[in-house]
Amino acid sequence: MSRDDKALPSPFQEWFDGRGWAPRGHQLDCLRAADAGRSFLLIAPTGGGKTLAGFLPSLIALNRRERPETGRLHTLYISPLKALAVDIARNVQTPVAEMGLDIAIETRTGDTPQSRRQRQRLNPPDILLTTPESLSLLLAAPDASDFFGGLNALILDELHALASNKRGHLLSLAIARLRKIAPNLALAGLSATVPDPKPLLNFLTPQNDPAASQAELVLGAPGAQPVVDVLVSKERIPWSGHSGRHSFLEVYEQIRKASLTLVFVNTRSQAEATFAALWDLNEDGLPIALHHGSLNVDQRRKVEAAMAKGVLRAVVCTSTLDLGIDWGDVDLVVQMGAPKGASRLTQRIGRANHRMNEPSRALLVPANRMEVLECIAAKQAIEEGALDGAPPRVGALDILAQHILGMACSGPFQADDLYEEIRSAAPYATLSRKDFDDALAFVSTGGYSLSRYERYRKLIVSPDGDYQVRDRRVAQQYRMNVGAIVEAPSLNIRLAGKTSKRAGYKLGEAEEWFFEGLAPGDAFYFGGEVLRLERIEGTDAVVTRTISDNPRLPVWGGAKFPWSTFLADKVRYMLYHPETWSAYPEQVQFWLNKQREVAKLPKPDELLVETFPYADRYFLVCYPFDGWLAHQTLGILLTRRLERLGAQPIGYVPTEYALSVWARRDMRDVDMSALFDEDMLGDDLESWLADALLMKRTFRNCAVIAGLIERKHPGQEKTGRQIAFSSDLIYDVLREHEPDHLLMRAAWDDAAGGFLDLARLQALLTRVAGKIAVSALKRVSPLAVPVMLEIGREIVARDASEAVLQSASEAIIEEAMGSA
Amino acid sequence: MTNPVIRICDEAFTPDPLGGLFWAREKTLIVSDLHFEKGSSFAERGVLLPPYDTKTTIDRVRALMRRYAPGRVISLGDAFHDGRAEDRLDANDLQALADLVKSVEWIWIEGNHDPAPPKRLAARSEKQLRIGEISFVHEPTANARGEIAGHLHPCASIVHERRRLRRRCFAVGAEQIVMPALGAYTGGLNILDLAFESLGAVFQPWVMGEKGVYPIARDKIRPDTLRRHGDRAAS
Helix, strand or coil: CCCCCCCCCCCHHHHHHHCCCCCCHHHHHHHHHHHCCCCEEEECCCCCCHHHHHHHHHHHHHHHCCCCCCCCCCEEEECCCHHHHHHHHHHHHHHHHHCCCCCCEEEECCCCCHHHHHHHHHCCCCEEEECHHHHHHHHCCCCHHHHHCCCCEEEECCHHHHCCCHHHHHHHHHHHHHHHHCCCCEEEEEECCCCCCHHHHHHHCCCCCCCCCCCEEEECCCCCCCEEEECCCCCCCCCCCCCCHHHHHHHHHHHHHCCCEEEECCCHHHHHHHHHHHHHHCCCCCCEEEECCCECHHHHHHHHHHHHHCCCCEEEECHHHCCCCCCCCCCEEEEECCCCCHHHHHHHHCCCCCCCCCCCEEEEECCCHHHHHHHHHHHHHHHHCCCCCCCCCCCCHHHHHHHHHHHHHHCCEEHHHHHHHHCCCHHHCCCCHHHHHHHHHHHHHCCCCCCCCHHHCCEEECCCCEEEECCHHHHHHHHHHCCCCCCCCEEEEEEECCCCCCEEEEEEEEEHHHHCCCCCCCEEEECCEEEEEEEEECCEEEEEECCCCCCECCCCCCCCCCCCHHHHHHHHHHHHCHHHHHHCCHHHHHHHHHHHHHCCCCCCCCEEEEEEEECCEEEEEECCCCCHHHHHHHHHHHHHHHHHCCCCEEEEEECCCCEEEEECCCCCCCCHHHHCCHHHHCHHHHHHHCCCHHHHHHHHHHHHHHCCCCCCCCCHHHHCCCCCCCHHHHHHHHHHHCCCCHHHHHHHHHHHHCCCCHHHHHHHHHHHCCCEEEEECCCCCHHHHHHHHHCCCCCCCCCCHHHHHHHHHHHHHHHHHHHC | CCCCCEEECCEEEEECCCCCEEEHHHCEEEECCCCECHHHHHHHCCCCCCCCHHHHHHHHHHHHHHHHCCCEEEECCCCECCCCHHHHCCHHHHHHHHHHHHHCEEEEECCCCCCCCCCCCCCEEECEEEECCEEEECCCCCCCCCEEECCCCEEEEEEECCEEEEEEEEEECCCEEECCCCCCCCCCEECCCHHHHCCCCCCEEEEECCCCEEECCHHHEECCCCCCCCCCCCC
């Protein structure tokens, strides 16, 4: 595009000139789209002036207008993180102050004091920065149409992180309502690089409306090509495990050479372990800090501030630093362990060196031999600029129910109108009328086929068909429950008070199951310190600082996210093509050559199944390369089938790459095509899910989001006023009497897209149907070694509660008999 | 598996995984804390739980009666969740329950939730009952000898093989049994709670599985890490 000298109106051009800057091409493109009243999606790498591009159209428009006497909200900004909204407000206020613009900018989050929220209602600022949850709350208020009536612009930051999950669903529904209140609203989506912008463009464009024009795509200039290396350790590369322990010294050397390093790890446990190990090596006393989701917010903010000030040399972090503003001049990103996906890795690498013209530097550190293959595949993907991504999920039904109740709180609606409005949101574009009606019935009366709750209706219907909340209590219930995130029950980690018996300073918090493996007196790592658990009091875990030679590294359950199909395809290909092996370290080449000699290499389009005896057991190992979650589901289903075939399976363990099942009987003669038949996704899956703990947890989340059971709020435990109700009991009753209920469907959708990874398992079974290569061996194959070493190390989520009870009971009987 | 029997005062009782206790010598089935219409009592307060809890509970009692063919059934109190619960019974549930009550010598023990006997399901109603050495009462008494009670909804949290399970259980003392709650929507109180300790006995959990009832050593059970409000039936 041509750039004349006066690209921007006064005083904006002068402000840019004063800094020796020129507006970037994409910033002007955004401005042009906004001037034409069009929505746009800006995709640019971090450091590309994205935020300013999003706000510039509003700042210019606001500077042009006559200032009204009372405030009228002009621009709304939504961020996925509360803290980010606050930071961005500060960043936007700086140029506004420097240009002397008369524009009021405020934030509104869960932390905003009641008095200010009240005042914002009566006299809104020009620009409000908030979160999806706060937006939903504002929209559920009876004065929502007044409040948002003058809205011109809606800026959605980090849209790639929001659009495809439940918070994104909630946000999409809020946008549908905003459009109805303010028909001329233009949206600005800001996103990191994504493989396919189409779903995000749809998110910004009203669906099912032939008159609507598609949001415009604006692309920022790509940054310099990053320089990515895979650490080829001089040490022996382990066969299995995820710690990366063998390479800590080499990583430490890299940290010494760089000025600020971000060390990304995949789990909080790894963060604690890596942090402790680096400090063991830290003879130079380099300022190395720790940042993860369980640490106290104050602690995390301190680390961020220290990064910004440039006083740190390295930060060991989890995905908590994936998003957000830039906190300093990072010049090296280290990824410990496999990166899992090219897009995620790109995002993390983007954290290094935010000067656009200089390349980011990244070092991938494989923790074991299999991860070497994955890291090299990821390096190649980055060099090709290739990205992976999951297709967007269809709008969740529990979120839909929550939104319907919110809309009923704001005022009466006709079912037909609300249905049309909701279908304008991209995630709900294909919502069937039946699903909508079921959700409406659920909100009104519970939606049970046995209708017994007419007199307890939450929504009343007027003779004209207007739906409305029955009373203020129902509206209150909604306000307490809004949001798409359900926190796992968690305990505060507090230092024991010195003088009084009362617990003192809060170090952080951790989910309830974190403490299940700990007994009072146990020492464990937390926040880089060694703590001793003293006692548990209500919702506090009271600890003291201690010194211990052998502190435990508690395992956080947490969600394991599987590696991408994209990287899997690359690894499958490379594995079968020895001419590509020169990219691997010698140890790895030797290992693969050995496999070629004594067993088979898996072909990319086949499923290799090996059987062999080992230590009085018979093993079946297969190599789908389809990720931990899909393999876990496959393991559950295979063991059920093998049980029926009389193979007497004992256990299984999944890894990202392979699945190992062991049994009392030899499985070499099993009909493998029948064993791996797709029909396992029918009855076998159904009957297993009946008692699956994860399924019950998933159901609970849906029941909370949909508003059937109340959310727990911090502090409420102590008052004891709320009615808690075990969702397991509801699950059992619904499964028996109404398995097709809306909530059961919502839970099923979550499970299929979440912990079961059914789409991937389905694709796996389809891919390998008729293409199973069986290899009956006399002993363990080289390729099987990594998964064999995981046995006993991984905690396999078994759901045979009965077996656990039986064995717990037997243990006491044996004990009693032994001592007799 | 065949269920082991619980012995107190030289009498043998068979605990059933559905939550009932059968006294073979007296052909007596004991059930406790049925909490009929707990679901609809929540609905009155705007929590629209699935309205199938009463039916589920009746089905359980019926299954127990089929399994043991008792001549006598003792309901150990809190059969109805509140004073108006009987009036909220669905017609089908009322009929089904009436059929069961009529088919045997049925005895309602009064509980704190239902101090008055049901009007439409007339049967013998007692505050307390004694058969031989054994007394039947809703709320367990301290230092009791030969007592079967309910009220506390015992459950146990077991840690074994790196798994944690929380299940309803029979709390078995030397000469006292506290019955699990049988109602579909009844929660549980951890057997390590003070309420049990204050009874002056050491209780061992006999934990309800799907297929059997399993005695579990006390060193395998844990207190709840988080206080669970409302799990204990609002008592």
